[in-house]
Amino acid sequence: RPRRQAGPGGAGVHAAARGNPAEDPSDGPRRDFRRLRRAYGLFNWEAEFPEAFAGGRPGFDLIVANPPWERSRFEDPLFFSQFSPSYRALPESGKAGLRAGLLAREAVNSLRAEGAQRARTESRYFMRAYPKSRCGGDGNLCRFFAERDLSLLAPRGILSLAAPAALMMDDGSADLRRHVFGNFTLRRCEGFVNARGVFPDVHAGFKFALLQIENARDPAQAALARFRLTDPGDLATDDGAFAYPLKDVRLTSPGRLAYLEMADGGRELPALKRIFRALPPLGSGWLDFRRELDATEDKSVFREERGEGLIPLYKGEMLWQFDARYAEARQWVDPGELEKYLLRRNLRRLAEDLRVQALASPEAEGILRGACGDGNSGLTRRRILRYLADTAGGAFPVPDHSFARLCFRAIAADTNERSMVAALIPPEVAVQNSAWVSVPGRYSLDTRTGEIRHAAASLERLLFALGLFNSLPFDWLLRFSVNMNVNKTFVTRIPFPPASDREIRENPRYRSLARNAAVLTLSNTPDLFPEARALYGLSGRERALGEEEYGALKASGDVAAAEIYGLTAKDVEVMLKGFKVLAENRPGYVAEIRRQSRERLPAG
Secondary structure: OEEEEOOOOOOEEEEEEOOOOOOOOOOHHHHHHHHHHHHHOOOOHHHHOHHHHOOOOOOEEEEEEEOOOOEOOOOHHHHHHOOOOOHHHOOHHHHHHHHHHHHOOHHHHHHHHHHHHHHHHHHHHHHHHOHHHOOOOOOEHHHHHHHHHHHOEEEEEEEEEEEEHHHHOOHHHHHHHHHHHHHOEEEEEEEEEHHHOOOOOOOOOOEEEEEEEEOOOOOOOEEEEEEEEOOHHHHHOOOOOEEEEHHHHHHHOOOOOOOOOOOHHHOOHHHHHHHHHHOOEOOOOOOOEEOOEOOOOOHHHOEOOOOOOOEEEEOHHHOEOOEOOOOOOOOEEOHHHHHHHHHHHHHHHHHHHHHHHHHHOHHHHHHHHHHHOOOOOOOOHHHHHHHHHHHOOOOOOOOHHHOOEEEEEOEOOOOOOOOOOEEEEOOOOEEEOOEEEEOOEEEEEOOOOOOEEEEEOOHHHHHHHHHHHOOHHHHHHHHOOOOOEOOHHHHHHOEOOOOOHHHHHHOHHHHHHHHHHHHHHHHHOOOOOHHHHHHOOOOHHHHOOOHHHHHHHHHHHHHHHHHHOOOOHHHHHHHHOOOHHHHHHOHHHHHHHHHHHHHHOOOO
């Protein structure tokens, strides 16, 4: 019988099968319960369906659920958009003026305060009540509902759940997935893209999944899975479905247990298993990334007009592959103000680098313990921060914007021409959070002198990473996880050769990939990176490649990456099936990839 569930904190359509709800008794306690339920919108499954929880097999045999897909948090853009639908499209100055005008009205100010307080209260409750779903701290209501639904199942009962596909992929759902795989059995996973408007009010690129979970533990479970469906009519058959064993999930996503969205009956799985066995994930030790400035929280340092001494604020829209000038800057930042603004968070990063070094080096630990003044208590980042605040405020930390860095777009999708869009950005720019930017180096303590030193990532390392990031094989690997955004978590999962600077210089494939990245970058921005020109002895002839030559060089990098990943020409054919928009827009480039693959790779 359909029910509108009000708990754990939002509304969602649920149908629970196993008997009809009993009539409420008319005794005093029950009357009090009904009164409180009406007053506060309470819903209690055990009270509503007492017969389902009586006896030796409590719970429901079947739960069909479409829980809320929102998050329990207060967001200013959503709040102000209800008064002005065009709020999000306004420039920062326009948004500030609109906010000031609205908040000058007492009723609006009170409404905003009440909404923020309600969201905080709900979030605190959810985090306590649903420990398997609080990973990430983002208040995802769908996870809370799913955890509650699982607890309501009878032994061998089935939960049939409609949910965002992120439930099976993102880091925030990792604890819930571990709970499912450790205590239940995922029987089916049907992944959809909303391209045909199954949900009319949801973005066409949004992904959702239909999951079938049984309350029975099976360590060898293998869900019947398929992904990238668009038509609900596809559910009438099992065409394209394949067995996705838990052991393969553990191999391709150790720890996180995230599903990779394979199409075409799982034909990609053998190649993926070879890659994940051969190479470790990128992680954050070889090259780390961060978001520098938030578009909302840090907007106080943004300038709407160019002025003397200001540096451009980079956004994702300004980047394309190997091109840091795909669009012009529309906002700027004062570099001195930026350094002061970021000082505290950069000191935290410095302190964390020193703490990690101390864990691995007794000499460094001894020096830091002596400097921090308490040899008995733990060497925490907070203690190191206190020491740094007093002693390192002059030369350290080194401003990130004084280095060339690697940057990639945060907003993308696996249905675009390319999902990974990366470019080398020059020194003296700031970066907004629609792009992720590399941390230019790491700090360490010189155990001989006691001085703090900063070692920047080499240009070879940045160019090698740039070449691999923009390659088709890396993009292909990334697309198994990406929904609407690309972030550090997804990127650091990808298998990646942890090459030293010396290996990049001496390994022919690595050097070729890095050199190609330099030539393609200089072709788009000939004046920005003279160091790259000097590094590879490039002349001015490489500065403006024609379309055909540019495409051939990109294809050469794609095939070099395929060699690094151990792919065959047959694997490349399977890979190219996932890049339909690319094939439509750039057929000559795709043909060149095929030609070079047949020449340079094993047939497979």
